Every structure is written in C-alpha cells, then in structure tokens.
Amino acid sequence: MKIQMKTPLVEMDGDEMTRILWKQIKDILLEPYIDLKTEYYDLSLDERERTKDQVTIDAANANKRLGVAVKCATITPNAQRQKEYNLTQMWKSPNGTIRAILDGTVFRKPIMVKGITPCVRNWEKPITIARHAFGDVYRDSEIRVNQPGIAKLIFEAESGEQIVEEIARFTGPGVLQGQFNKDDSIESFSRSCFEFALSSHQDLWFSTKDTISKTYDHRFKDIFQNIYDREYKDKFESAGLEYFYTLIDDAVARIIRSKGGMIWACKNYDGDVMSDMVSTAFGSLAMMTSVLVSPEGNYEYEAAHGTVTRHYYKYLQGEETSTNPVATIFAWTGALKKRGELDHLDDLIAFANHLEQATLQTIEEGEMTGDLITLFHNPQVEAKKLNSRQFLEAIAKRLLVLQVTKA
Template identity: 80%
Template sequence: MKIQMKTPLVEMDGDEMTRVLWQQIKEILLEPYVDLYTEYYDLSLPIREETKDQVTVDAANANKKYGVAVKCATITPNAQRVEEYNLSQMWKSPNGTIRAILDGTVFRTPIMVNGIVPAVRTWQKPITIARHAFGDVYKASEIRVPEAGVARLVFEGEDGQVISEEIAAFEGPGVLQGQFNKDKSIESFARSCFEYALSKNEDLWFSTKDTISKKYDHRFKDIFQEIYDNEYKEKFEARNLEYFYTLIDDAVARVIRSKGGFIWALKNYDGDVMSDMVSTAFGSLAMMTSVLVSPEGNYEYEAAHGTVTRHYYKYLKGEETSTNPVATIFAWSGALRKRGEVDDLPDLVAFADHLEEATLETIEAGEMTGDLVGLWTREDIPAVKLNSTDFLKAIASRLDAKQNA
C-alpha cells in the first residue's frame, strides 16, 4: 500500500543531467512507496523561453499557495546559452526570481558521511550558510556606459524629496551597477536566522563589510543587532547560545579555524560564494542540502549545485555517467518530510527519514558515485564507483528493507 498525500507538493523540474536524475529518483526511489501528489511546473530553459519566464513566476506563486516545493537544478543562461538555446533574451536566474517572490532565507548545510573527511581538518560538525535571498546584485540594474560623462545615484521620494549623490565621473566607456535592498526584507532575513538558530540550537554568526559599505552593509548590521537586542537576546542567553557580528574577512578566518556546528548568516552574493566554498571543503557540491524559508512559513527545497552540463553531454552521446544525485535526493526527502509534518502524515515523515538513512548507508558501505571515490578515507571498506542508475538501485535495496521492516 503506497503512502497517500493530502496536499500537492509543488514540483519544479529543471535542466540537463539533473533533469535526467530527477526522473530516475522518482521512478526508483519515490513512486514505489509514495503515491506522489504534485503540482508540476517545467522550468527547463526551452519552456521558460516559450512562456517568457512566466512559468517561473507561476511556480513561485504555487509555492506560496501550497507551502512546500521541491526544485530541480536549472540553467541560468549566459551569452553562450543564449546562442545554444536560441533564446530571445538572457533570462534571469529562476532561483533569483523565486527568492524575490518568496522573500526568504536560504539555509544550506553539508551532508556529512562517515568515510569522507572535510578538507579543513578542524571541522567536526556541519556549518550552515544562511543566505539572504533578496535584492543586491541579483536584482541590480546595470548600464554599459558608452562615453565620458557623470553618473549619479538619485532617489525621488513620494513627498517630493530628492537625494542625489555623484557616483563617478567617467573619462570614457565603463560600466555601472545599482543595487538595492529593503528594511522589511532584511528584518525578515534576520528573524529567519534567529529562529533557525534556536530551532537547531546553534550559535549564529553574521558578517558583512560595513567598514567599506558604511550605509548599505551597515544597515544590515544595525537591523540584526536591533532585532537581536529587542526580541532574541533573552532566548539566546537562556539556551547559552551566542550571536555576534564581525567583518566578513574576519569571519572567514574564524570559520577556517573553527570546529563547525554553527550558522553563518550572509548577504545574497556572499552566501552564494561561501556556500560553494563550504560544501566543497566538506566534500562535494552534490552533498549539500538547501532550503528556502519565507517569512510566511513557505518552504522550497533544492539541490545547491548546477545542472552538471559536462555529464549531460556525455549522456546525450550514450556514455555512462556517475553523477552524484544525493543533494537532489535530499531535496525530495526534505520536501516530503515537511509536507508530512504540515499535513500530519507520520508515514510520509518516516519515509523521508528512511530515504536519507538508506542514501548515507549506501555510501558508508563503500558504494558511491565517482566524485566521492577520490575523497574516501576508510581503509577497512573499499570504495566502489557506481554509475548513477546503479547507485540509485543500491539505495533502493536498503530503502526497501527499511520500508518493509
């Protein structure tokens, strides 16, 4: 008897090799046990082009309606992709669009496995990156300056107030970029981070570069401190938890020397870069969970890596690939667990737990994809490289034993 669902899970399909794995994960690991009830959106690049990216907006709004979504990796096109896919324009990042609509915080945590040791020898526990998911460079306006002239930053208030600052005097061609953020979004970011730290019972670090960005970054610092002092200080102290702010360059040094086991809150771009650094240092980009949490309590789970283009081109040639699907599996398990928690479906929650346990046990038994073989450190258990499909089948055998126990 398959596990039944009450409310649809918003399913956002994606591109290239991860799209192939997406279907295999459903067929091999999910559909034999769960009667999947999803509202499906195809966010592949051809469909985004066909709908003028309306499909991405529709998917984000469906996430707001139903509360829980799971997303496959998608292509953010560059100039080469525009030519390859014959696009009418360079469509923006689907993740950026979804994050702007949900106005949430992305929490990314490495998946640790017995047998794979972090590159930073002091790290003993996962480091969660809390990334602000609104504004900054992802919603910036840009100008290609064609000639000499003066650039100004101008704000025109509703009451007629005008604020103008000269940015630069150009002696010749150049480039301009205007970024923004909003107090309301920064406040939501701060509260999400404090709440998540309390839920995980972990310290919270926050870092920007306010010594250089004395208004923009400093506003982030001030809002975090005000909300902490007025709303969370007593709660943190009661749990013996610490919140502190430090400059991002100092934070990087502290992170490298730390033992892990804390949440590191960062602005949008900083979080993007540092989550890749942290995940790689812990083992692999394909071994990292990622969940977007909105202030309204909506959740979107996804893999924290790209579409694995190189493997996709091999796949199209009929060549065997050993692509790591773990982050995508954990996106599904995270979304199904949250759907089960929200809808009071303990069997669905238990299935998500079993799926994650079976995945980690498979790797710890020495059966893994190629990216992990080179990282394997256990001498008592030899590492065996499996192709993607065989790896999923190895997980399925353990999952079946757990489900039928």
C-alpha cells in the first residue's frame, strides 16, 4: 500500500536537463511508494513566456497557501536565451520573483558523503549559507545610457519631501542600476538566521561591505546588531553560541581557515556566489541542499544549481549523460519531510529519510555520476561511473531494501 498524503505539495517544474531528471525521480523513486499529491505549476521558459510570467506568481502564491513547495531548476534568460526561445522579453529570475513574494531566507548546506573530501582540507563540518531572499540586484532597475547627461537617485515621499542624490555625470555611453531593500525584510532575515542558529546549535557569522556601502550595507549591519542585542544575546550566551559581524573580505579568509560547522549569513548576491563556492569546495554544485524559509512559516525546497544546459544539449542529440540528481532528490526529500512534519505523517518522514540514506549509500558503495568520480577516494571501494538513469535505479534498489526492512 502506498504512503498517503493529506495536503498537496506545490510542485514547480523547470527546464532542460533538470526537467528530465525531475520526471525520472518521480517515476523511479517517489511514485512507486507514495500516493503523491501535488499542485502542479510548469515554470518552464516556454510556459513563462506564454503566461507573461503569471505562472511564476501563481506558483509563489500557492506556496503561501499550501505551506510547502518543491522546485526544479529554471532558466533565467539572458540575451542569447531570449533569441533561442523567441521571448518577448528577458523574464526575471523565477527564484527572484518567488523570493520577493515569500520573503524570508534561503539556507544552503552541502551534502557530505564518505569518500569525498572537501578541497579545503581543514573543513570537517558543513558550512550553511544563509542567503537573504529579497531585493538587491534580483529586483533591480537598469538603464542603458546612450548620451551625455546626469544620473540622479530620487526619492519622493508621500509627504511631498524629496531627496535627490547625484550618482554620476556621463560624458558618453554607460549603464545605470538601481536596487533597494526594506527594513522589515532585513529584520525577517536576521530573525530567521538567529532562530536557525539556535535550533541547529551553530555559531552565526554575518558579513557585508559596510566600509564601502556606508548607508546600504551598514543598514543591514545595524539591524542585525540591534535585534541580536534586544532579542537574542542572552539566548546565544545561554546556548554557548557566538554571533559576530565582519567584512565579507575577512569572512572569506576566516571561512577558508575554519573547520566549518557555522552558519554564514550573506546578502542576496553574496549568498548566491558564496554558496556556489562552498558547494564546489565540498565536492559538487549538485551536492547542496537549498530551502527558502519565509517569516510566515512557508518552505520552498530546490537544488542550488542550474538546469545543466550542456548535458541537455547532449541528451537532445541522443547522447548518454551522467548528470548528478542528488540535490534535486534532496529537494524532494526535504519537502516531503516538512509536509510529513506539518501533517503528522511519520511514514512520509521515514520514507524521505530512507531515500536520502539510499542515495548516500549508493555513492559510498562506489556507484555514482561522472562529476563525483574524480573526487571519490576510498581504497576499499572501486568507483563506477553510471549514467543518470542507472544511478537512479541503483538508488531504487537500496531504497527498496530499506523500505522492506522497515515494513
């Protein structure tokens, strides 16, 4: 008998190779065991074009309504993609749109597996990146300047007051970018980080570039410090935990020299880049979990990597690919566990744990995708490269054993 669900997950399908893996994961690893209930949204670039990106907004609002979502990787189009897909415009990042609607914080953590040692030899524990999920460059406005002139930053208050700041004097062509953030979003970000640190019993580091951005970045620093002093200092000290702020330059140096095991809170773009650095140093971009936690208690799980375009083009040509699906599998298991937790479904939680165990066991016993072969080292185990489907089927064999043993 299949495991039953009470409340649907919001399922956000995606693009290219990850879309192919998405269906295979459901077919091979999920639907044989779960009566899978989802509210489906197609976030492929074709569908976003057809709906003028309304489908992304609908999916985000469904997440707010149902509480838990799982998302496949999606394309954020550039000029080349606009031409390739014949788009009417370069639609904004779906992740950026969803984060703007949900707010909150993205927590990204590498998936550690025996036999794969981090490139940074002293890293012994995972480093969790806490990425602010609102504003900054992901909600920016941009202008291409084609002639001489003056660029100004203007704020017109409802009271009628006007603030004007000159940005630059152009003597020729150039570009302009305007970005923003809001105190209430930064406050939510800080509280999410402090709460997550307490619940996971990890130190919290926070970094910006306030020496250069003396108003914008400094506002982040001040809000974090004020909330920490008022609401969390005693709790951190009682738990034996540390919170500190440092410049991002210093944070990078400290992280490299550390043993890991902390939460590193970053602004939106910093978190985007640093999570890629951390995941790669721990092994592979395809080995990192990612969950967006909103202030209202909504959760959106996804892989931290992109759509694996190069493999997709090979797939379209009929070539065999060895694409790593681990982060996408863990997106599903994270969502299933949270759904099970909220709906009090112990069997669903146990299944998700078994699937994660089977996935790691498959790699540790020497069966893996091509990106992990050169990283894997265990003198007692010979590594074998599998294509994507073979890898999923190898996981399925171990998952069946775990489920039968449990039964």
